Amino acid sequence: MSGTTPPFPPRHRGEVPVTDLLAKASRSLLEVWGEEMFRNAGTKLEVLGQRLIVFNRPAAIESVLVTQAEVFAAKPAQLTKLLAPLLGPGLFVAEGRAWRGRRAVVEAAMAAALDGAGGATATGWAARPEGAALDVIAEMERLSAGLLLRLIFGEAAGEPDEIVRLARAYRAKISGGGLLTLMALPDPLVRLRLGGDAKRIRAVVEPLLARARRSRTGLAAALPAELARDEVISLFAIGHDALSGLLAAAWFLLGQAPEVEAALHAELDSGAAEAPLLRAVLQEALRLYPPLPLIARVAGRATEVAGLPVPKGSIAFVAPWLVHRHTAHWEAPDEFRPARFLPGAPPPPPFSYLPFGLGPRQCVGEAFAMRAAMQAIATLARRFRLRPLPGPAVVPTAGLTLTLAERLPMRLERRDCPGG
Ligand code: HEM
Numbered sequence: 001m002s003g004t005t006p007p008f009p010p011r012h013r014g015e016v017p018v019t020d021l022l023a024k025a026s027r028s029l030l031e032v033w034g035e036e037m038f039r040n041a042g043t044k045l046e047v048l049g050q051r052l053i054v055f056n057r058p059a060a061i062e063s064v065l066v067t068q069a070e071v072f073a074a075k076p077a078q079l080t081k082l083l084a085p086l087l088g089p090g091l092f093v094a095e096g097r098a099w100r101g102r103r104a105v106v107e108a109a110m111a112a113a114l115d116g117a118g119g120a121t122a123t124g125w126a127a128r129p130e131g132a133a134l135d136v137i138a139e140m141e142r143l144s145a146g147l148l149l150r151l152i153f154g155e156a157a158g159e160p161d162e163i164v165r166l167a168r169a170y171r172a173k174i175s176g177g178g179l180l181t182l183m184a185l186p187d188p189l190v191r192l193r194l195g196g197d198a199k200r201i202r203a204v205v206e207p208l209l210a211r212a213r214r215s216r217t218g219l220a221a222a223l224p225a226e227l228a229r230d231e232v233i234s235l236f237a238i239g240h241d242a243l244s245g246l247l248a249a250a251w252f253l254l255g256q257a258p259e260v261e262a263a264l265h266a267e268l269d270s271g272a273a274e275a276p277l278l279r280a281v282l283q284e285a286l287r288l289y290p291p292l293p294l295i296a297r298v299a300g301r302a303t304e305v306a307g308l309p310v311p312k313g314s315i316a317f318v319a320p321w322l323v324h325r326h327t328a329h330w331e332a333p334d335e336f337r338p339a340r341f342l343p344g345a346p347p348p349p350p351f352s353y354l355p356f357g358l359g360p361r362q363c364v365g366e367a368f369a370m371r372a373a374m375q376a377i378a379t380l381a382r383r384f385r386l387r388p389l390p391g392p393a394v395v396p397t398a399g400l401t402l403t404l405a406e407r408l409p410m411r412l413e414r415r416d417c418p419g420g
Helices: 018-027 058-067 077-087 096-109 119-126 136-156 161-173 176-184 187-215 218-222 225-256 258-269 276-288 366-383
Strands: 042-047 050-055 133-135 295-298 303-305 308-310 315-318 384-388 409-414
Touching: 018 042, 050 058, 058 295, 058 303, 058 315, 077 176, 077 187, 119 136, 119 366, 133 136, 136 161, 136 187, 136 218, 136 225, 136 366, 161 187, 161 225, 187 218, 187 225, 218 225, 225 258, 225 276, 225 366, 225 384, 258 276, 258 366, 276 366, 366 384
Parallel strands: 050 315
Antiparallel strands: 042 050, 133 409, 295 315, 303 308, 384 409
């Protein structure tokens, strides 16, 4: 299968003044990476007195995220203060002993069953006329919110619409120019700016939490009461954004590559228990559009990473966005080629593929997200196909998470297929 080249933002060449870099960052964190950063071993930068080091080499990535995870245990305060008003001391921002305890509890509770992913969306699409225009971003946000609410609140989970709207509003405030402005503000002002939105989300979550605990279903009921409130919001906020991003990217990429889509339909229609191409499409979507494109840590003490001295307090970046498109690790890195993940294909070099992060803080929802995405796309693609429609150009942007587009109109078509 030959590759198509799905869109990515323009990359500058050569040195760029810090003021220009900040202007780019305030539009999107995907615009700050110059062409040479997709080829070099890493980059050192000094921005407004803060030392930033971007690591690209596998040995350095392993060192920061795995072997020296204790040294690079903390996430930068500039980042955690944006999430703290919403997440409280939840898993994503917690540190040290508190983090370890919470992580173990959430992992144990996550062995939850997952049934019918995509079913409600399929029912909704079946009621739409042939050729209807759908906004795939909104559809996948709703689908993933429904799944996450069910995972977390069990039988108490209600309709996802209100919480999707509130989560969108929060995300809009910590994206684009808002992200940099907020990072520069002192904590009390950040709390003032984000506190109202966080409170509105909590007001929706609290009654759900109480109902879930009464019904004894969902993750919320499995967590100790004192952890449940913070953790359910953490799990929802992070999981919902990332999962809906993956699903929207998968539809977008399939819409650009009819021959991959045809092969996927053949695989789904065969009724085989395994779906290696579907898994490969999702893995390739996570490579090209990693929902969390930037992982950041602070050096808790002076150390050395793959031979490079790293002073205490430096911010270390491992950017899946960069590493996943690095010319040293991938052939035709900007092309959509799911075949690179099919069984029998040579595996990517170690530490060059990390959509779910690596090391002790690797994503706690990885297995759930992959199972949910496989089930949702399989359920829908068996019965429907989505064709690209003319719309605004797709140029992915990123604050803390990657956004493929604000809207992604696609045309809904029914498939004539076994079980369709
Ligand atoms: C496609 C889907 C997903 C992607 C690509 C993704 C990616 C990631 C990444 C890269 C990290 C590590 C961040 C870091 O090291 O700084 C992470 C952590 C985390 N993810 Fe996910 N995630 C996904 C889905 C989910 C879901 C569905 C949930 C919840 C149900 C979830 C909950 C979390 C939590 C709580 C953490 C923090 C873990 C810790 O610090 O111990 N994620 N995720």
